[in-house]
Amino acid sequence: MIAETRSKPAGRSPLQTAAPAKPLPGVEPGSVTLTVNGQAKTIQIAPWTTLLDALREYMNLTGTKKGCDHGQCGACTVLVDGKRINACLTLAVMHDDHAITTIEGLASPDGGLHPVQQAFIDHDAFQCGYCTPGQICSAVGMLHEGHAKNKADVREGMSGNICRCGAYPHIVDAVLEVINKAEKQP
Amino acid sequence: MNPFTYARPDSVDSALDELKAQPNARLIGGGTNLIDLMKENIEHPTRLVDVNRLPLGGISELPDGGLRLGATVTNAETAYNALVTARYPLLSETILAGASPQLRNMATNGGNLFQRTRCYYFYDTAMPCNKREPGSGCAAIGGYNRIHAILGTEGSENQPTACIATYPSDMAVALAALEAVVQVTGSNGERSIAFADFHRLPGNEPWRDNTLEPGEIVTSIDLPAKGFNQHHTYLKLRDRASYAFALVSVAVGLEMEGNSVTDARIALGGVAHKPWRKPEAEQLLIGREATPDNFRLVAENLLAGAKGYGHNTFKIDLAKRAIIRALGEAMRSKV
Missing domain, CATH: 3.30.43.10 (Uridine Diphospho-n-acetylenolpyruvylglucosamine Reductase, domain 2)
Known part of the structure; x- marks a missing residue:
């Protein structure tokens, strides 16, 4: 399940790995241009490539994690036009006209961390770290939505992100701190 | 894939x-x-x-005072839309009780109607399932059926019960209570389907979840003018506080004059192959006082004929209690 440490079969490109045993006649990988973290890149993928697999296997952006691959854990959360979604349950080909932001794109170009990233460090809001990119992208999406005001809202609003280490109390503290700081600004 | x-x-x-x-x-x-x-x-x-990219987006007012929810509008956009929250808070609350924020940002109103059951045996291709593979049998009857249906599962004389799957959507439970109308278009033109007729009971064809014909497309979901925005509640009972399907859910809309009920809608989720409504039970409340005793009569009537299959038998009592509690909450609510 944890794809990060899995080695690829020797001598096979990701394209071959992802190709079906019996290709449908007439279905060839096609060009899709995705704009991720402000950079447009054209990749050759089959229509059944999920956005998650496109990011990880074809664009080398492995910050977005594959957890359950069924929309239940939230590890694959990315922002599409600022809105948080599960990258595992959508096709890459459906997003050629969207601006995609992954965990790699949250920091400012000079390397300054996003306030949510900094708050996660300050509050020790993780243990193993596997769910963290999804947690952070989800929190950033929740801040854009603007509906979460208190602890109960944050717990409900982050319910689509599972942390198997159980770092929830610190995650909630980290997110709440960013919300409270944002509210104090004029 | x-x-x-x-x-x-x-x-x-x-x-x-x-x-x-x-x-x-x-x-x-x-x-x-x-x-x-x-x-x-x-x-x-x-x-x-x-x-x-179909021109089926947007939420717009209808001439009769109702609201048209475009088929491609997301569940999140719908739940937070100002017209929806003001006039149909029951729908807004119900949508937000379902799934996760990420999923609600993706899921469309049209697509929500076509969710398939979360019956474990439907998902397990090693097991028989009449819904997935017609004629193969039902592993849930006699199997682990804690999440399964207690209403509308009867077979006929020649045909035993074929399927005890439940319909999983929360949103659809509110749409049933609000008497939404599903607008569809096909090669034979357009037609309107009353929400009560959109989803179906399993009968002898459990593989058919709804009454849409092949080749038809849902273009919008229309809400009638009456929104029950004063007295409403969506009570969802589940195994964890958030991000879980309903064991039992109840959508209630009431209109009241003093302590008298002048109109009532009650729809149940998690108990049947479709959102469960019974106008006869609602009639028991209309023109009467909103009292726990009257709520109990409604609950008994709604659950009449319910049948448990072992692990899910607890749902019969749970549903009755949920109805009584939800009616009390709706009676007291006033936004």
């Missing part, structure tokens, strides 16, 4: 042509259920037709 081709038409007519050309084509909106089912090898369409 099986191989398929992909199309993204920008007109309803060309989407209809796509469906006509390939009977095994499926529409994709948010994809949150369909892609999962394809990964599980339950669904294997050979062509996906993306509806997101």
Whole structure:
């Protein structure tokens, strides 16, 4: 399940790995241009490539994690036009006209961390770290939505992100701190 | 996932042509259920037709005072829409009780109606399932059926019960209570389907979840003017506080004069193959006082004929209590 440490079969490109045993006649990988973290890149993928697999296997952006691959854990959360979604349950080909932001794109170009990233460090809001990119992208999406005001809202609003280490109390503290700081600004 | 081709038409007519050309084509909106089912090898369409560029977006007022929810509007946009929250808070609350924020940002209103059951045996291709593989049997009857249906599962004289799956959507429970109308278009033109007639009981064809004809497309969900925005509640009982399907849910809309009920709608989720409504039970409340005793009469009537299959038998009592509690909450609520 944890794809990060899995080695690829020797001598096979990701394209071959992802190709079906019996290709449908007439279905060839096609060009899709995705704009991720402000950079447009054209990749050759089959229509059944999920956005998650496109990011990880074809664009080398492995910050977005594959957890359950069924929309239940939230590890694959990315922002599409600022809105948080599960990258595992959508096709890459459906997003050629969207601006995609992954965990790699949250920091400012000079390397300054996003306030949510900094708050996660300050509050020790993780243990193993596997769910963290999804947690952070989800929190950033929740801040854009603007509906979460208190602890109960944050717990409900982050319910689509599972942390198997159980770092929830610190995650909630980290997110709440960013919300409270944002509210104090004029 | 099986191989398929992909199309993204920008007109309803060309989407209809796509469906006509390939009977095994499926529409994709948010994809949150369909892609999962394809990964599980339950669904294997050979062509996906993306509806997101069809002109079916937007939420607009109807001349009769109702509201039109575009088929491609996301569940999140709908739940937070100012007209919806002001006039149909029951719908807003119900949508937000379902799934996760990420899924609600993806899932469309049209697609929500086509969610398939979360019956474990439907998802397990090693097990028999009349819904997935007609005629193979039902592993849930006599199996682990804690999440399964207690209403509307009867077979006929010649045909034993074929399926005890439940319909999973929260949103649909509110739409049933609000008497929404599903607008569809097909090669034979447009038609309107009353929400009560959109989903169906399993009967002898449990593989058919709804009454849509092949090649038809849902264009909008229309809400009638009456929104029950004073007295309403959605009570969802589940195994964890958030991000879980309902064991039992109750959508209630009441109109009241003093302590008298002048109109009532009650729809149940998690108990049947479709959102469960029984106008006869609602009539028991109309013109009467909103009292716990009267609520109990309604609950008994709604659950009349309920049948447990072992693990799910607790739902019969749970549903009755949930109805009584939800009616009390709706009576007291006033936004």
